[in-house]
Amino acid sequence: MSTLNSTYNAALDLDFERPLAALEQQITELETAAPAPGSAPGSEAGLNKQVDLAAEVRKLRQSHTAMLKKIYNNLGAWNTVKVARSARRPQVTDYLRLVVKDFAELHGDRRFGDDKAVMAGFGRIGPHKCLIVGTHKGKDTKERVACNFGMPHPEGYRKALRCMKMAEKFGLPVVTLIDTAGAYPGVGAEQRGQAEAIAVNQLEMSRLKTPIVAVVIGEGGSGGALGLGVADRVAMMQYAWYSVISPEGCAAILWKTANPETNAQAAEALKLTAADNLKAGTIDEVIEEPLGGAHRNPQIAADNLGKYLTKTLRDLKRYKIENLLRNRYDRLRNIGKIKELAD
Amino acid sequence: MAENKTSTLSTDVAKHASGAGRTWQDVAPVDRRSDVPEGLWMRCVNCEAMSYRKQVELNLDVCPECDYHNRIGADQRVSQLVDPDSFEPMWENLAPVDPLGFVDRIPYAQRLEQEQAKTGHRDALLCGKAFIKGRGVVLAVMDNRFMMASMGSVVGEKIARCAELAAETDQPFVMIAASGGARMQESGLSLAQMAKTSAAIGRLDDAGGLFISVLTDPTTGGVTASFAMLGDVIIAEPKALICFAGPRVIANTVREQLPEGFQRAEFLLDKGFIDRVVHRKDLRSEISRVIDYAGK
Numbered sequence: 001m002s003t004l005n006s007t008y009n010a011a012l013d014l015d016f017e018r019p020l021a022a023l024e025q026q027i028t029e030l031e032t033a034a035p036a037p038g039s040a041p042g043s044e045a046g047l048n049k050q051v052d053l054a055a056e057v058r059k060l061r062q063s064h065t066a067m068l069k070k071i072y073n074n075l076g077a078w079n080t081v082k083v084a085r086s087a088r089r090p091q092v093t094d095y096l097r098l099v100v101k102d103f104a105e106l107h108g109d110r111r112f113g114d115d116k117a118v119m120a121g122f123g124r125i126g127p128h129k130c131l132i133v134g135t136h137k138g139k140d141t142k143e144r145v146a147c148n149f150g151m152p153h154p155e156g157y158r159k160a161l162r163c164m165k166m167a168e169k170f171g172l173p174v175v176t177l178i179d180t181a182g183a184y185p186g187v188g189a190e191q192r193g194q195a196e197a198i199a200v201n202q203l204e205m206s207r208l209k210t211p212i213v214a215v216v217i218g219e220g221g222s223g224g225a226l227g228l229g230v231a232d233r234v235a236m237m238q239y240a241w242y243s244v245i246s247p248e249g250c251a252a253i254l255w256k257t258a259n260p261e262t263n264a265q266a267a268e269a270l271k272l273t274a275a276d277n278l279k280a281g282t283i284d285e286v287i288e289e290p291l292g293g294a295h296r297n298p299q300i301a302a303d304n305l306g307k308y309l310t311k312t313l314r315d316l317k318r319y320k321i322e323n324l325l326r327n328r329y330d331r332l333r334n335i336g337k338i339k340e341l342a343d
Numbered sequence: 344m345a346e347n348k349t350s351t352l353s354t355d356v357a358k359h360a361s362g363a364g365r366t367w368q369d370v371a372p373v374d375r376r377s378d379v380p381e382g383l384w385m386r387c388v389n390c391e392a393m394s395y396r397k398q399v400e401l402n403l404d405v406c407p408e409c410d411y412h413n414r415i416g417a418d419q420r421v422s423q424l425v426d427p428d429s430f431e432p433m434w435e436n437l438a439p440v441d442p443l444g445f446v447d448r449i450p451y452a453q454r455l456e457q458e459q460a461k462t463g464h465r466d467a468l469l470c471g472k473a474f475i476k477g478r479g480v481v482l483a484v485m486d487n488r489f490m491m492a493s494m495g496s497v498v499g500e501k502i503a504r505c506a507e508l509a510a511e512t513d514q515p516f517v518m519i520a521a522s523g524g525a526r527m528q529e530s531g532l533s534l535a536q537m538a539k540t541s542a543a544i545g546r547l548d549d550a551g552g553l554f555i556s557v558l559t560d561p562t563t564g565g566v567t568a569s570f571a572m573l574g575d576v577i578i579a580e581p582k583a584l585i586c587f588a589g590p591r592v593i594a595n596t597v598r599e600q601l602p603e604g605f606q607r608a609e610f611l612l613d614k615g616f617i618d619r620v621v622h623r624k625d626l627r628s629e630i631s632r633v634i635d636y637a638g639k
Contacts, residue, residue: 183568183587183588184596185587185588185592185593185596186588186593186596186597187593187597187601187602187605189587189588190586190587190588190593190605190606191614192614193572193614193615193616194568194587194588195567195568195571195572195586195587196572196616198568198569198587199537199541199567199568199569199570199571199572199573200572200573202537202538202541202542202569203541203542203544203545203548203573204545206538206541206542206545207542207545207546207549222525222534222565223525223534223537223564223565223568223569223587226534226537226538227568229538230538230541230542242531242534243530243531243534244525244526244527244529244530244531244533244534244565245525245527250447250527253527254447254448254527255447255448256448265447266447269443269445269446269447269530270443270527270530270531271443271530271531272530272531276443276531277531280442280443280530280531280532281532282531282532282534282535328542329542329546332535332538332539332542333503333539333542333543335532335535335536335538335539336495336496336497336499336500336529336532336535336536336539337440337442337496337529337532338437338438338439338440338496338497338500339437339438339439339440340436340437340438341436341437341438342436343435343436
């Protein structure tokens with residue numbers, strides 16, 4: 001498997017990937033290099049040159065892979081957040097294209113409007129007909145503005161709930177794909193009941209009579225993520241983050257100042273990586289990404305996500321609804337660490 | 344030596360007179376967040392009127408001049424709200440741990456010890472069985488003196504147990520909410536308490552139970568965005584700050600003047616997100632009335 005994607009250019013937005021950029025440029029140059037003039041194709045000299053070139057490329061690729069492994073095996077929490085936020089990371093629309101067949105989007109909350117930060121619609125994942133909900137950040141400036149950079153308003157949560165209720169009625173399982181820095185902190189959002197919308201979604205999702213699977217594919221920013229994140233099974237992509245607050249928010253409050261140093265400290269302290277969440281029991285599974293992150297090979301990331309969803313939906317469909325709901329409640333009920341003293 | 348001292352003192356006075364070396368602490372009014380201060384007299388943080396401390400206490404910690412509702416701790420709230428000696432605390436043995444080894448400027452474990460010593464409670468929620476005007480209730484009161492009543496695993500667990508007890512015994516669940524939000528020091532585990540408490544309120548709802556949520560100053564963040572906003576009836580104290588994102592965060596995001604009274608109880612009433620704004624002195628009778636109409 002190649003760790004290089006022809007359209008990918010390292011270090012555009014990930015500072016710690018910069019050492020890779022020079023290597024990647026060399027590889028690209030060698031690969032596209034035309035045979036030297038004068039050496040006719042098929043001639044012995046030309047052939048030797050090609051062999052040399054191929055060996056060189058192979059060597060460079062090996063050191064590239066080694067460097068990539070080294071960087072990604074010791075990524076740290078703050079760099080994980082950067083990967084999760086990278087503009088090159090696959091978004092909901094990529095996974096809808098790569099994992100979901102026949103996606104038919106549904107719009108509007110029937111109360112106020114259509115929040116483009118939240119997408120909902122019918123679609124097939126493997127053999128399963130589903131209702132899919134996702135938060136969308138947008139690919140280019142125009143789309144990002146339209147989607148409010150993936151930060152939903154109350155009407156987004158209410159659209160999601162409306163569609164999930166319909167899924168319940170028609171016996172369709174629900175899949176939510178979460179990628180949001182958080183619910184939007186704005187005047188309109190507060191006026192229209194951001195807190196109420198998120199609260200109601202959690203309550204209703206906890207008792208929705210159909211299987212629910214939630215996957216944090218990028219950013220899992222606090223209540224804004226949880227408003228779509230109550231489920232029978234919760235998973236995270238390997239380099240996603242999920243936490244009660246963003247590292248910057250946490251640093252600003254607890255360290256009194258948010259700068260690269262305190263952000264990194266807060267990110268570590270918050271235990272926000274997929275591995276840490278798995279350890280704390282807040283999620284059930286980590287979905288592996290290709291070496292160097294999903295942005296290097298969205299297809300592999302999508303295949304892994306697809307496999308996880310197909311298998312999990314098959315498992316969940318086997319439960320009687322009352323057992324499913326009891327397990328869903330117990331799952332939530334058991335999250336948390338306390339001690340019960342004797343007195 | 345003595346001369347030295349005098350000269351330092353006079354420099355200080357001079358500095359103050361010129362305004363140099365002054366900090367905001369010197370000029371800021373009494374800290375809004377502080378509990379009612381010690382002393383015979385106290386100054387209202389809202390209207391700055393001086394009142395006899397005893398008189399304010401008799402007035403349920405509401406300013407006699409301007410009706411400003413002071414923030415009060417959980418013990419005081421319980422004693423104001425329930426029939427005398429009727430409160431039976433429950434699950435007092437639940438104590439917080441430091442599951443993530445969280446260290447910011449000081450370790451979470453140390454912070455917990457400090458807060459426990461300060462308040463005499465193990466965490467930020469006082470709950471149990473009580474009577475309000477003769478009506479049996481399951482009562483939970485968030486304690487803003489303990490880490491600003493932030494919700495971690497213990498708070499979430501106790502709320503879930505309260506909701507389950509209320510469902511089992513068919514008694515109303517009365518919640519006096521106040522919180523800075525989910526507790527950062529337990530990170531994802533705190534976040535999950537939002538879902539846990541919401542699910543527990545869902546079960547109470549399925550059982551036909553009554554949940555009365557009373558929002559007091561300030562109710563914010565992950566607490567507003569979970570059980571606090573899920574009351575069958577939602578009551579708020581006058582002028583209480585009730586929000587998801589705090590006003591400062593929003594001002595930073597939108598970079599514009601926020602509307603007058605934004606995110607205060609009356610604003611939420613106007614926007615349709617709470618049922619009633621109720622003066623502290625009327626809370627007992629208003630809660631009792633709701634219980635009676637719900638037939639609990």
